[in-house]
Amino acid sequence: MLHIERLTASVGDKTILDGLDLDIAAGEIHAVMGPNGAGKSTLSNVLAGRDGYTTTGTVTFEGGDLLALTPEERAAKGLFLAFQHPVEIPGVGNMYFLHTALNAIRLVRGQPEIGAVDFLALAKEHMARLDMDPAFLSRSVNEGFSGGEKKRNEILQLSLLEPRLAILDETDSGLDIDALRVVGEGVERLRHPERSMLIITHHPRLLEFVRPDRVHVLQAGRIVRTGDHHLARELEAVGYGAAAAR
Amino acid sequence: MSDVVDILVEREYAYGFHADLETELAPKGLDEDVVRLISAKKQEPAWLLEWRLAAFRHFLTLEEPTWPNVHHPPIDYQDMHYWAAPKPKGPAPKSLDEVDPQIRAEFDKLGISLAEQERLSGVAVDAVMDSISVATTFKAKLAEAGVIFCSFSEAVREHPELVRRYLGSVVPFRDNFFAALNSAVFSDGSFCFIPAGVQCPMELSTYFRINAAETGQFERTLIVAEEGASVSYLEGCTAPKRDENQLHAAVVELVALDDASIKYSTVQNWYPGDADGKGGIFNFVTKRGRAGNRATISWTQVETGSAITWKYPSVILQGDDSVGEFYSVAVTTHHQQADTGTKMIHIGRNTTSTILSKGISAGHAQNTYRGLVKVLRSATGARNHTRCDSLLIGPDCGAHTFPYIEVKNDTAQVEHEASTSKVSDDQLFYCRQRGLTEEDATSMIVNGFCREVFDELPMEYAVEAQALMRLTLEGAVG
Ligand SMILES: Nc1ncnc2c1ncn2[C@@H]1O[C@H](COP(=O)(O)OP(=O)(O)OP(=O)(O)O)[C@@H](O)[C@H]1O
Numbered sequence: 001m002l003h004i005e006r007l008t009a010s011v012g013d014k015t016i017l018d019g020l021d022l023d024i025a026a027g028e029i030h031a032v033m034g035p036n037g038a039g040k041s042t043l044s045n046v047l048a049g050r051d052g053y054t055t056t057g058t059v060t061f062e063g064g065d066l067l068a069l070t071p072e073e074r075a076a077k078g079l080f081l082a083f084q085h086p087v088e089i090p091g092v093g094n095m096y097f098l099h100t101a102l103n104a105i106r107l108v109r110g111q112p113e114i115g116a117v118d119f120l121a122l123a124k125e126h127m128a129r130l131d132m133d134p135a136f137l138s139r140s141v142n143e144g145f146s147g148g149e150k151k152r153n154e155i156l157q158l159s160l161l162e163p164r165l166a167i168l169d170e171t172d173s174g175l176d177i178d179a180l181r182v183v184g185e186g187v188e189r190l191r192h193p194e195r196s197m198l199i200i201t202h203h204p205r206l207l208e209f210v211r212p213d214r215v216h217v218l219q220a221g222r223i224v225r226t227g228d229h230h231l232a233r234e235l236e237a238v239g240y241g242a243a244a245a246r
Numbered sequence: 247m248s249d250v251v252d253i254l255v256e257r258e259y260a261y262g263f264h265a266d267l268e269t270e271l272a273p274k275g276l277d278e279d280v281v282r283l284i285s286a287k288k289q290e291p292a293w294l295l296e297w298r299l300a301a302f303r304h305f306l307t308l309e310e311p312t313w314p315n316v317h318h319p320p321i322d323y324q325d326m327h328y329w330a331a332p333k334p335k336g337p338a339p340k341s342l343d344e345v346d347p348q349i350r351a352e353f354d355k356l357g358i359s360l361a362e363q364e365r366l367s368g369v370a371v372d373a374v375m376d377s378i379s380v381a382t383t384f385k386a387k388l389a390e391a392g393v394i395f396c397s398f399s400e401a402v403r404e405h406p407e408l409v410r411r412y413l414g415s416v417v418p419f420r421d422n423f424f425a426a427l428n429s430a431v432f433s434d435g436s437f438c439f440i441p442a443g444v445q446c447p448m449e450l451s452t453y454f455r456i457n458a459a460e461t462g463q464f465e466r467t468l469i470v471a472e473e474g475a476s477v478s479y480l481e482g483c484t485a486p487k488r489d490e491n492q493l494h495a496a497v498v499e500l501v502a503l504d505d506a507s508i509k510y511s512t513v514q515n516w517y518p519g520d521a522d523g524k525g526g527i528f529n530f531v532t533k534r535g536r537a538g539n540r541a542t543i544s545w546t547q548v549e550t551g552s553a554i555t556w557k558y559p560s561v562i563l564q565g566d567d568s569v570g571e572f573y574s575v576a577v578t579t580h581h582q583q584a585d586t587g588t589k590m591i592h593i594g595r596n597t598t599s600t601i602l603s604k605g606i607s608a609g610h611a612q613n614t615y616r617g618l619v620k621v622l623r624s625a626t627g628a629r630n631h632t633r634c635d636s637l638l639i640g641p642d643c644g645a646h647t648f649p650y651i652e653v654k655n656d657t658a659q660v661e662h663e664a665s666t667s668k669v670s671d672d673q674l675f676y677c678r679q680r681g682l683t684e685e686d687a688t689s690m691i692v693n694g695f696c697r698e699v700f701d702e703l704p705m706e707y708a709v710e711a712q713a714l715m716r717l718t719l720e721g722a723v724g
């Protein structure tokens with residue numbers, strides 16, 4: 001599904017990713033943990049196609065060169081990024097935004113458009129599962145949403161857009177205990193043999209709801225250690241410095 | 247971001263065709279004879295000719311204003327036609343069916359099928375091509391309610407006493423250079439009268455179209471809502487692509503008597519000139535309303551066209567408890583210049599005004615908000631709230647805000663907020679990550695920025711305005 005080889009990314013003369021290798025097979029869930037400033041968000045930005053980075057190395061997604069594509073082409077191929085800091089778009093209705101996004105992606109995939117009435121029903125169904133008030137549909141995208149509400153809105157989009165590869169950048173940060181459960185279970189429900197996930201987190205709690213196939217430690221722009229889900233607990237106990245040294 | 251600038255700069259004007267209609271033209275130039283000719287063509291009564299001549303004589307004493315924040319080569323007022331009329335192929339049309347099919351076809355191309363409009367939308371339409379009003383639909387239905395909606399010329403013939411009472415009562419010909427010019431040579435326009443207590447049963451709308459070359463267009467709109475009456479009125483405008491600049495100097499007067507309400511919406515899409523700033527309409531317009539006791543006048547404008555826009559739809563809040571509103575979206579791209587805003591003159595007690603202006607600039611365009619809030623000594627308890635938001639797209643454009651506030655009564659509350667922002671890379675990336683193209687994302691973000699103003703438009707035009715905004719921002723993606 002995703003194959004990353006010797007990926008570097010820099011901004012100006014600051015190298016942020018420094019020879020990163022990572023392989024994710026279809027259906028697998030990988031967690032990435034690492035200290036602040038290690039390059040986790042940079043990795044998600046580079047994968048999603050944000051400009052401003054100079055890159056070397058290769059990234060293959062579904063057999064094609066990912067780095068050659070525009071962000072919207074990547075989205076259409078099934079790459080989804082749940083942002084660490086979802087942006088507010090004043091005046092643009094959340095429902096309108098989600099509906100437009102879904103149809104844009106369906107169009108590229110050769111699927112028929114979904115009409116407004118069907119979409120509304122679909123959105124409400126997904127929102128009910130995420131314990132979200134339908135009132136969020138009529139508000140502007142993320143505008144005035146609390147931190148946790150923004151994160152939930154990301155997961156709503158994730159579940160509506162049904163991507164092949166979902167990258168979750170600290171989606172669990174800022175969630176209260178109940179929200180963490182709802183989001184965790186929501187993500188677990190999206191586990192599918194044809195869908196892979198890359199979950200960036202600082203907290204092993206989320207990984208109790210979504211058990212990862214692999215856990216990686218990202219430090220100074222590189223994967224320095226990889227293990228199974230027990231690694232998350234170990235990191236919590238001993239810290240990144242000690243864990244990386246083992 | 248530079249791609250977005252390209253998108254904006256590559257916009258194409260979709261209404262740039264012109265029809266080869268046979269046109270009757272007055273000779274180029276401006277003098278008393280031309281004024282007399284126009285009046286004679288229209289078989290006007292003597293008082294109106296005298297009024298035009300007085301306006302013309304006053305015009306000769308005035309200089310073109312230089313204070314607006316716009317730049318253009320000098321306008322040669324002798325080098326244009328002041329009268330252009332599609333040549334009638336017989337007697338004047340009595341009904342829609344008699345309108346020249348070629349003119350009908352022209353309006354069809356603009357998406358304004360008069361017949362369709364009449365049947366489907368229930369919106370009464372008056373269409374003005376060059377100097378002449380071509381057809382007014384839905385007359386019968388309006389007449390039942392006592393509403394008069396017709397061309398200005400017809401109003402002069404059929405309702406001279408009304409025209410005489412209100413013409414120049416809000417915008418006297420002495421008001422300014424362009425108002426004086428318009429008063430001297432105005433050709434046609436729309437007239438609308440809602441008698442006391444009547445809610446106009448449908449939206450009224452006028453489409454203005456400049457077709458003939460080297461022609462100025464000077465139309466005049468007069469709307470009178472008597473005590474307790476209400477009306478919602480919309481004007482739309484287009485013009486063909488031509489290399490030379492064309493002058494459009496209109497006057498709109500609104501009279502809202504006690505407890506009346508007038509909602510006036512504009513979707514202005516005159517030809518803006520090409521990517522290098524060649525050609526385009528000079529849109530120098532005077533619009534003003536006078537509100538009686540407890541009356542409301544609301545201006546909503548979406549200005550996307552014209553090489554230069556110079557207009558300040560204003561409200562004289564004369565009556566106690568009267569309300570004035572101004573909601574504006576002005577978009578400038580390429581080399582377009584807009585200097586637009588409003589004036590709210592508070593005279594009556596407890597008068598309220600609201601100003602919401604959204605300016606969007608891209609390319610090399612300059613966008614200026616200029617507003618005056620004036621509270622006279624008599625206006626005890628006056629309140630104003632003003633918000634001006636500017637959105638910049640690309641590095642070469644500019645946004646300017648000139649709010650003038652004059653308060654002579656210390657019980658008044660006047661608030662002003664202003665902001666300038668950019669379409670942020672974060673917003674664009676977020677939208678693109680969800681599958682939207684850069685162009686769609688830009689258009690969505692800009693439409694969101696304009697949302698509060700679009701919400702003020704009548705429903706069907708809000709949709710049109712969004713489409714127009716899209717078109718304005720659209721072009722070939724690089
Ligand atoms: N555009 C940029 N210009 C300069 N430095 C940058 C830029 N973007 C990221 N960095 C730097 O790169 C490093 C990695 O940032 P990144 O956001 O990827 O970290 P992170 O692992 O996601 O951290 P956190 O856990 O705090 O979210 C940081 O030191 C950051 O300051």
Ligand SMILES: [Mg+2]
Nearest residue numbers: 040041042084
């Ligand atoms: Mg981060």
